[in-house]
Amino acid sequence: KPLSEVLFFPSELACLEHIFTPSLLCSCYCPLPHGVETSFSRLLRHLLSASSSLDVCVFAFSNMDLSRAVVALHKRGVTIRVLTDNDYSAILGSQVGILRKAGICVRCDADSGYMHHKFAVVDSQLLITGSLNWTITAVQGNMENVVITQDPDLVRPFIKEFHRLWLLNDPD
Amino acid sequence: KPLSEVLFFPSELACLEHIFTPSLLCSCYCPLPHGVETSFSRLLRHLLSASSSLDVCVFAFSNMDLSRAVVALHKRGVTIRVLTDNDYSAILGSQVGILRKAGICVRCDADSGYMHHKFAVVDSQLLITGSLNWTITAVQGNMENVVITQDPDLVRPFIKEFHRLWLLNDPD
Ligand SMILES: [Zn+2]
Ligand SMILES: [Zn+2]
Numbered sequence: 001k002p003l004s005e006v007l008f009f010p011s012e013l014a015c016l017e018h019i020f021t022p023s024l025l026c027s028c029y030c031p032l033p034h035g036v037e038t039s040f041s042r043l044l045r046h047l048l049s050a051s052s053s054l055d056v057c058v059f060a061f062s063n064m065d066l067s068r069a070v071v072a073l074h075k076r077g078v079t080i081r082v083l084t085d086n087d088y089s090a091i092l093g094s095q096v097g098i099l100r101k102a103g104i105c106v107r108c109d110a111d112s113g114y115m116h117h118k119f120a121v122v123d124s125q126l127l128i129t130g131s132l133n134w135t136i137t138a139v140q141g142n143m144e145n146v147v148i149t150q151d152p153d154l155v156r157p158f159i160k161e162f163h164r165l166w167l168l169n170d171p172d
Numbered sequence: 173k174p175l176s177e178v179l180f181f182p183s184e185l186a187c188l189e190h191i192f193t194p195s196l197l198c199s200c201y202c203p204l205p206h207g208v209e210t211s212f213s214r215l216l217r218h219l220l221s222a223s224s225s226l227d228v229c230v231f232a233f234s235n236m237d238l239s240r241a242v243v244a245l246h247k248r249g250v251t252i253r254v255l256t257d258n259d260y261s262a263i264l265g266s267q268v269g270i271l272r273k274a275g276i277c278v279r280c281d282a283d284s285g286y287m288h289h290k291f292a293v294v295d296s297q298l299l300i301t302g303s304l305n306w307t308i309t310a311v312q313g314n315m316e317n318v319v320i321t322q323d324p325d326l327v328r329p330f331i332k333e334f335h336r337l338w339l340l341n342d343p344d
Binding site (some may be wrong): 126 | 177180231267284287290318319321325329330333
């Protein structure tokens with residue numbers, strides 16, 4: 001059966017080091033709880049499961065752990081495309097500059113309406129979508145949901161829409 | 173196979189009268205296009221398919237067509253529960269007053285974080301969720317998505333979360 005999972009937020013606060021560097025599990029001495037699986041750690045795990053591609057389409061992207069995950073995937077050779085909203089990308093704390101500096105291709109929607117999506121597609125087969133913007137407030141402060149599914153009837157339309165919006169926002 | 177569908181917004185503008193009063197299809201002379209199925213008309217149809225219950229959990233609820241649909245269901249005897257965010261419900265154009273005047277039970281989340289969900293559950297078996305707030309801007313102006321699914325692995329957690337939030341915001 002294809003994967004179907006729902007994550008609710010706000011997420012508990014816990015150390016995420018072992019998600020990024022599994023071998024270091026025993027050697028982190030930060031004050032946060034360790035070895036705790038949270039909504040946010042599960043979200044990061046699903047993103048870090050990418051082996052070939054990750055398409056991200058989010059209104060707001062200022063969360064540094066999420067940006068760290070995306071940069072880590074890029075370094076591993078995963079093809080990354082990030083589409084975000086122009087109105088938010090100018091805001092202090094936006095990760096767009098950091099992603100671009102790392103060599104990741106980021107396009108900003110300049111349409112008058114908001115590009116209000118909050119979804120990602122992993123390896124063209126896993127859809128991650130919901131109400132959660134990629135910010136710290138959303139992860140730690142708000143009541144939010146994220147749906148994770150491999151149902152092709154849901155994944156396929158999002159792949160098609162991402163493709164459409166990506167071309168629509170081609171700066172050339 | 174259970175229903176799986178994705179709607180993308182902004183929606184085309186079209187007359188919605190036939191959705192509310194099917195028998196009047198031929199007699200509407202408003203200037204909008206008629207007989208056009210749009211993302212928004214499909215969303216309304218799914219909501220109006222409710223026969224026993226509708227649970228709504230949305231950050232922002234100011235769209236008058238959506239409020240008209242909810243009131244119509246209430247008049248038909250469908251059990252309605254609406255949970256919305258306190259920060260938005262005070263805003264001009266919020267439909268909370270209209271819903272309450274119609275006799276619908278509305279609870280407002282007063283938590284410090286946003287109640288940022290945008291989902292509804294129809295008859296405890298159809299989940300409608302996504303990035304779309306129940307406003308006119310979201311429907312007509314923004315790029316948004318709505319996932320509609322009967323997958324029990326997705327529907328069940330949302331029913332449970334709605335129940336939890338509903339009790340949490342009991343004013344008594
Ligand atoms: Zn630690
Ligand atoms: Zn008309």
